[in-house]
Amino acid sequence: MSALVFDVSHLLAGSLVLMSFVLLYQDRLPSLINTFALQSLLLSLAIGWQAQAQGAPHLLVTAALAIVLKAILIPMVLRRLVRSLGIHRTIETVVGIGPAMLAGMALVALAMALMLRVTAAANIFAREDLAFALSVVLLGLLVMVTRRNAVSQVIGFMSLENGLVLAATGAKGMPMVVETSVAFSILIALIVIGIFLFRIRERFDTVDVAALDEFRGDRQ
Amino acid sequence: MIIAALLASVALLLGISLVALAVAGRRQAGVVVYGATAVACAVAVAAAAVGLAGNQAIEFHLPIGLPWTGAHFRLDALSAFFLIVVNLGGMSASIFGCGYGRHEIAPQRVLPFFPAFLAGMNLVVLANDAFSFLLAWEFMSLMSWALVMSHDREPDTARAGYIYIVMASFSMLALLLAFGILAGPDGNYAFDVMRAHGAAQGSAAIVFSLVLLGAGSKAGLVPLHVWLPLAHPAAPSHVSALMSGVMTKVAVYAFIRIAFDLMGPLDWRYSVIVIGLGGVTAVMGVLYALMQHDLKRLLAYHTVENIGIIFTGLGLALAFRANGLTAAAALAASAALFHVFNHSVFKSLLFFGSGAVLASTGTRDMEKLGGLIRVMPRTATGFLIGAAAISALPPLNGFASEWLTFQAIFLSPALPQWGLRFLAPAVGAMLALAAALAAACFVKAFGVTFLGRPRTPAAETAVETDSMSLAAMFALAGLCVVAGIVPGFFTNALGTVSHMLTASEMPHQALVALGTPLLPSLGNPNSYSGLMVAGLLLLAGTVTYLAVRTFANVATRHSLAWGCGYPDTSRNSQYSAESFAQPIRRVFGTLAFDAREEVFMPPPGDVGAAKIHVTLRDPAWDLLYAPPASAVAFIADRLNVLQFLTIRRYLSLVFLALVLLLTVLALWV
Structure with a gap:
């Protein structure tokens, strides 16, 4: 295995983590969606590189699925959603951007410390990929936790799923059917969530999830 | 096939x-x-x-x-x-x-x-x-x-x-864990495999206690x-x-299958727990029963008592087997198994009898019954046979199996461990106490329910139950008599089972004549002939009957049953179940149930009724069940807050839990 192969895959996976940080930093919905699209594009590149490095052509299908679904279709739908809901305004982050970034760094450190130690015996590709993937998953969760807007929570969820796909493709021999089914379940989740968003707005005139809390009888 | x-x-x-x-x-x-x-x-x-x-x-x-x-x-x-x-x-x-x-x-x-x-x-x-x-x-x-x-x-x-x-969930959980440990790291759940490698040295104690908890709570x-x-x-x-x-x-069965069959040879120390629990269960069960005036609940407590007798027999079998005394082990195991059979017969019979009473009178409270022998004579006969059998009166089956259990206890001096040599006779004394108290309890149950005068109109207007119910009762009563008179037939049939559990069996009983006495073990001077006892009882009964008919005062004197010489016309002044149990409650109740009596005497001039109020507390419930229940209730109450969080807080909780677990993993690995 040449050093270049490893370096490129390292670079691509690392830039996925970087995109997660960018996601964390965005405070407007359109740019959040754009960043997500970029992350998905990088994901598909990473998968494509893995396909080449592992010599597993079926990963190319996964990469194509990632481009079509995540880099193009989902961001497009989300952009239309945001426009039709009329929420181009600033995102209210619950935690300030500074603390969120610090927390994100701590999470990445945790993911690295854990994964590199747990997978000491594994293939070096898988090790790096798993560590980055766990970072992406944790950062996605952090996005979900620190935002109040339902659309940005959806994006957090989708980015979390990017991390899962990265982990799945990094491990050699993952059957194709797993990735395909994950991709389609994400699509279905998008449809369901989209419908829900409209329903929520119809009822509450906002997609701020705090409105739901009031409905549940929560007083905080 | x-x-x-x-x-x-x-x-x-x-x-x-x-x-x-x-x-x-x-x-x-x-x-x-x-x-x-x-x-x-x-x-x-x-x-x-x-x-x-x-x-x-x-x-x-x-x-x-x-x-x-x-x-x-x-x-x-x-x-x-x-x-x-x-x-x-x-x-x-x-x-x-x-x-x-x-x-x-x-x-x-x-x-x-x-x-x-x-x-x-x-x-x-x-x-x-x-x-x-x-x-x-x-x-x-x-x-x-x-x-x-x-x-x-x-x-x-x-x-x-x-x-x-x-x-039931608790017993399921205990058995699940027991099987999980027995299956070992390979996780093979077939009994054949478990039987082949038995319980591992270190885990045997855990498996045994889990089985005792799982099967014991069901039993x-x-x-x-x-x-x-x-x-x-x-x-x-x-x-x-x-x-x-x-x-x-x-x-x-579950206990025997796992402890005797699947776990392989067991150390003698395990038998101490089983014998001790058996003795305590027998005495406590019958004491609980004596305090009950609900007919069916009384019978349920007697099941506890009989399970105690069965487990004592099984514990003795474990003790003898661990010491290589196979003949004695076979005797104890056969006694326990024979009691399993006998108890299933007479307990079903007694529940049928109480069911007939319940259907006919609409109540299970003995204090509201009485005098049923006149309106339901056949049910009363069936119930009496069952009551005599469970009280271990010869020549019925309850006596035969309890007698065998005692014979096994008498062989305990052959055991090499001093602990067991002391424990077995002590538990024997407890079983004897339980048997005597059981007899007292069924005197109460039968006497108050079927004898005396009816205490309520419902008991007075009761009618005999239908023929199918009676057929079932008499079939079981017949089985009680047969198993009591020819126990040898049953112990012979149990030979193969006992051989499987203890690699030995009781001496084969020659059944050439029905009267051949039952021999518990070779070289034992004791033996029991059900037919001879039955014959003697029949003879004594006939002689007494004839003597009474011949020599007794022919002048008929009418007086009230349970009247104690007082010609009282009130039905409620009859001897009641409560008054029957009072002496025994005074002796054992304070110790076992923390029984308290409060007597209220109206002051002079007050025309109100005097009252006696008895409180009983179940020690098992107070010590073992109430504390965890209140702890769970307290924690649940505190955790109620979690039901009313916002979506984001739920997400944060999941997130924090994940991060926490990952951190633990990172520090630990």
Whole structure:
């Protein structure tokens, strides 16, 4: 295995983590969606590189699925959603951007410390990929936790799923059917969530999830 | 072939329960369902008897259940014997149900579950891998729970059902863990594999305590007995008979199967726990029973007592076996197994009797009954035979098996361990105490219910029960007499089972003449001839009768029963169950139940009634069940807050939990 192969895959996976940080930093919905699209594009590149490095052509299908679904279709739908809901305004982050970034760094450190130690015996590709993937998953969760807007929570969820796909493709021999089914379940989740968003707005005139809390009888 | 017949009868039972679902509302559905169930059970009894006589382990594999594993079944001497107990009980309960079921208010809540319950018990006994065993065990528990809940509108039924399902889940959990450890790291759940490698040295103690907890809570070992006296009386009476007489035996089977068969040779120290628990269970069970004035609850507590006797026998068998005294082990094991059979017979009989009383008078409270022997003479006869049998009076079967248990205790000086040498006679004394108290308890139960004068109009206007119920009762009463007079026939039949458990058996009883006495072990000077005792009793009875007829004062004198010489006309001033139990409560109650009596005497001039108020506390409940229950309630109360969080907070909780776990992993690995 040449050093270049490893370096490129390292670079691509690392830039996925970087995109997660960018996601964390965005405070407007359109740019959040754009960043997500970029992350998905990088994901598909990473998968494509893995396909080449592992010599597993079926990963190319996964990469194509990632481009079509995540880099193009989902961001497009989300952009239309945001426009039709009329929420181009600033995102209210619950935690300030500074603390969120610090927390994100701590999470990445945790993911690295854990994964590199747990997978000491594994293939070096898988090790790096798993560590980055766990970072992406944790950062996605952090996005979900620190935002109040339902659309940005959806994006957090989708980015979390990017991390899962990265982990799945990094491990050699993952059957194709797993990735395909994950991709389609994400699509279905998008449809369901989209419908829900409209329903929520119809009822509450906002997609701020705090409105739901009031409905549940929560007083905080 | 035999096992196929058994499985076919199980399938038939399941089929009947499906049919019952459809037809339960019809008028004659009860007779059809119970009749068909009785036939299925009769087939199973016959097949199991052939299996017991054949004494071969037959295995059978069905490709249902877990994929690649399927369900394994096995018929050996032990399971054949317990199948006979289960299906004999099932058959008699079905025959009784043909008549008794007509009093059922909502038959559609009983009929579908009754055959399914029996099928579940059969499958537990037949199972040959842990998965099938646990599945059948849970099925049996759930079906019996449904039957307990069939009269859900009655007070206390909901509480009984709740406690029962908690205890059933607990026993399931304990057995699940026990099998998990027995299966070992390879995770092979077939009994054959477990039997081959036995329990590992380090884990044997854990497996044994889990089995004792799991099977013991189902069987009713003190202090795990609390659900029995609640759940057994709540069910319809023929189901009570099955739960008390048969399902507790299935739990005994589970204990024997795992502790004697699957775990391999066990250290003698384990037997100390079993013998001690058996003795405590016997005495506490009968003391609880004495304090009860609810007929069915009293019987349920007596089940606890008899389970204590059975476990004492099993514990002795473990002790003898661990020391290589196989003949003594065989005697103890045979005594326990014989008592399993006997108890299932007379406990079913007694529950049938109480069911007939309940159907006829509408109450189980003994203080509201009385004088029933005049209106229900046949039921009274059947109940009397059952009461004499459970009180271990010769020449009935209860005496035969308890006598054998005592013979096993008498062999305990041969044991090398001093602890056991002291413990066994002490437990023997406890069993003797329990037997005497049981006799007192049934004097109370029979005397207050059937003798004296009726205490309420309901008891006065009661009518004799139907012929099917009586047929079931008399069949069981006949079995009590036969097993008491020719116990040798039964101990011979148990030889193969005992051989399987202890590698030895009781001396074969020559049955050339019915009167041949029962020999517990070779070289033992004691023996018991049921026929001779029966003959002597008959002779003494005849002589007494003739003497009374000939020499007694011929002038007839009318006076009141239980009148104590006072010509009181009030029925409520008769000797009551409460007054009968009072001396015993004064002796044991303060120690065992923290009994308190408060007497209220009205001051001079006050015309109000004097009152006596008795409070009893159940130590097992106060010490063992109440603290965890209140702790759970407290924690649940605190955790209630979590129900009203915002979505984001739920997400944060999940996130924090994940990060926490990852951190732990990162620090730990």
